[in-house]
Amino acid sequence: MIRIISILVGAFFSLALLWSFGNGAASFIKEPPAATAEALFHQHPKHYSFSSDSAFGTFDKQQLQRGFKVYKEVCAACHALKQVAFRDLKAIGYNDDEVKAVAKGFQIPVYNPATGEVNTRDGLPTDHFPPVVYAGQGNPPDLSLITKARHGGAAYVASLLTGYAEQEGYKNEKGQELLKLFPDAKTPDGLYFNPYFANLNIAMPAPIASDDQVTYTDGTKATVDQMAQDVSAFLTWTAEPKLDKRKQTGWAVLGFLLFATTLAYMAYRNIWAGKKGH
Structure with missing residues (x-):
């Protein structure tokens, strides 16, 4: 009796779930949700190839x-x-003196419990990059893990940095013009249009606005796209500084597992070769 009741209850909930799914699907087909500016004009990250x-x-x-x-x-x-930490920069090729010089260029806040004051001192290699006191609007995100926290990773960051555009006359891949379809979607004052940002409008002005904004010492031409790719690659490293080591370890583990599997199969064939059918 209990088994019959359990089957009936399960069947009831299964039918209710199927009915709910069918009803929702029918409603979606009859009255699809209205298109939004974000849905039609938000761009997926460009294709970038990082080493x-x-x-x-x-x-x-x-x-x-x-x-x-x-x-x-x-x-x-x-x-x-x-x-x-500043000393982590040694992993990307800086020597001890260079790391000390980089650290010294940052001021580290130090809290004095006796007076309640916060003073600053020059950075040391053992310090982490200090927090930023931002005087403008909004709260700029910490970039340590940004490529792990955003879909598309480094490609998203590079696309965002190079994706600022004029909203007037902007068209998507289908040739639809944003402000003609959505007159109310005009970017508010104080924000900047960027189709790679989730809601199309971002508080950060274009940080990389022109070529040669920085001077590379290795002779690489500092174009906007090159600078965007370089800083995106760097932020990939900050998010996964052990990526190279993890890949090396992973391949070694896979090799061991393949060897162990082959050895186990050969042992199985040797031990059971003459015993099948008994």
């Missing part, structure tokens, strides 16, 4: 150093890297 992307890919240390230069000279005024 660390593939399973065998590794970081390009020269690119990481260029990216750090862009971060330091362009982004650091508004965005912190609180998860990164």
